[in-house]
Amino acid sequence: MERAESTVKLVDNDQLDLLSNQTESEGFSSGYDSTDVSDSESTTQHEDDNNDDVDDGVDLQCDVSGSHIKYQNTSALCDHLKYILSMPELCDVTFLVGPTKVPVHGVKAILSTRSRVMYQLILKNERGVAETKKSRKTRQSRLTIEVNKYQPEDFRKIVQFIHCGSVDVDSRSVAGLLCGARQFGLDDLKTACWDYVRRCVQTRPQSLTTIQRGANQYIHHRYGIKLFTKIQHLMTSSTKRAAAETAV
Template identity: 40%
Template sequence: MDLCDSQLPLVENEVLNLSDIGHDNEGCSSGYDSATELSGSDKESDTSISEKDPSPAEPEVMKYRSTQELCNTLQYIISLPDLCDVMFIVGEKRVPIYGMKAVLATRSRVFHNLILEAQRQSPVSKKSKKKSKQTPSLSNHIVIEISRYQPEDFREFVTFVHCGKVNINSTNVTGLYCAAAEFDLSDLKIACRDFTTKSIKKGNTTSILKSAKHYLPLHRAANKFVEKVHRYQKSLNG
């Protein structure tokens, strides 16, 4: 399993190698640059101090950057429904997954539009107020139906949107790729392609294709993804 850390604007990480299975030179619209797994001390700490010799005319300045605790805090917040204001109802089993609209809307234009639309469809009125008293668990949340994803895959995706990091494996890579395509997070698409390319080279494609079956009838991106997997696999086999 590869840990792909999405790079916050304040963090300087190694640039992710582009995938061989159809990179389309997309920019990173989300504001994050994906990176491969950090090594050594970089994995343990995301804190850095940079100093420069001030000129005689400039005051002394020290820049201090620490993002790991911020990521951990955001991950903790989205695990607590009472601290969130968006609730996704995901899949056939209608699993609730929570997020913060300020983060979601600023990370993805698609999320921004979904949230605005959900707010328009839930006007504040006497009827809605009365209903919210009967269902207090929904009263403080914008509710958005997400029907075409496996709940655990979408939970990983929402975690990535908030925290900038995700564990990509053979069972969730197709779902993450579809979500990245639908919600326009091109850095995550590149990370999924990179993981898949490495898996194909190692001959580990069976579980990827098996998990992709959940998405093939529902997502155009899944069809393209599987086609690229087969095409790249065939090219390696000669």
């Protein structure tokens, strides 16, 4: 299992059109900026600072630019955004996934900012809810969207990647993640999925059967067919090669 990390901004994007055209990595910021220490501070304060001058394992990245230094901790930010998904009371959209309607929660503002396709999906369903409220005079505090063409755990991982830019890729989920990456315009995730498949071909060929089984569940999707065909070709070639070596 490997972890895919996104290079797309989590938030702070005023133009959603940039999401589908963005090709360069962008920085993240936790809001911690360094400032000069005043000479008027007491000796006690300096002693405290000296005592704090120890590496406590916090993963801070430093970017020196001109007269200031920007500190950022992206791992903490991603962990906190991921934690939000486990707290339905903090989320405002619920996807009911698969025939059993498994709930997968998220925050509309984050999902919409990270994926233009997700933004359009949420907007379309919000308009539908608004029309229903007008006709039936009903109240609904949380947006609910049905998703029928994904396995619940795969879609949960897709939402997690869109939400916080990090996801674990394995042989069971790579097909669903690849299809989700294609549908929701997640180029980073698509690259990560193909990289995972390549690594499996090179170092873990025994996992190809599991990948193909997962791809068969998404045979209705263009990338599901593409992955299934690719794995089928690789497995056939491997079998013929093994047979030829045995004959020799």
